[in-house]
Amino acid sequence: AQSVAQPEDQVNVAEGNPLTVKCTYSVSGNPYLFWYVQYPNRGLQFLLKYITGDNLVKGSYGFEAEFNKSQTSFHLKKPSALVSDSALYFCAVRDMTNAGKSTFGDGTTLTVKP
């Protein structure tokens, strides 16, 4: 079985400050990890992924995420938040040894205030 936990329903940051959106996961084997973003009245968009290799992965719009195997975490980060980053963010996991579906967390609403 595979699962994802996003412990914060809401994250509030001021524009220009760094942001972190937390994600922890559970899989039987090794994970593929993903972040998606959902803007109001828009579909889910792929943001970035961890497959293997460097624990720090970079994605769209200046976002990055850090994979930590010992803590089974994949936190999303950005050094300097923009108001336009305000959206709903979903973490997802897929087991490398079990081809098929991704399992999503329940999402974290990020609000960046000017």
Next chain:
Amino acid sequence: DTGVSQNPRHKITKRGQNVTFRCDPISEHNRLYWYRQTLGQGPEFLTYFQNEAQLEKSRLLSDRFSAERPKGSFSTLEIQRTEQGDSAMYLCASSPIPDSYGYTFGSGTRLTVV
């Protein structure tokens, strides 16, 4: 290619009626997924196809739900004898093989059962 297309965008139906949704994936994507999303929750897996073969179906899915992907192109999701609890956003996504790719989502079909 215009991405993943879902029709209709909105569907209002009376309890007990049957509904069918359509998804047109990105043409070169072998895999097609159906998810369901309710307010405050992350996308919940329903079923997925690799080409025309339905490889997995959620155990949470009742027999009232059926999906097809004839000839490995577009897919349809049918719900028979709809119930109020079926009200949700139904999301379609596609991806290429292998599993390391993220999904491309459509805009979804919002179903309201009255």
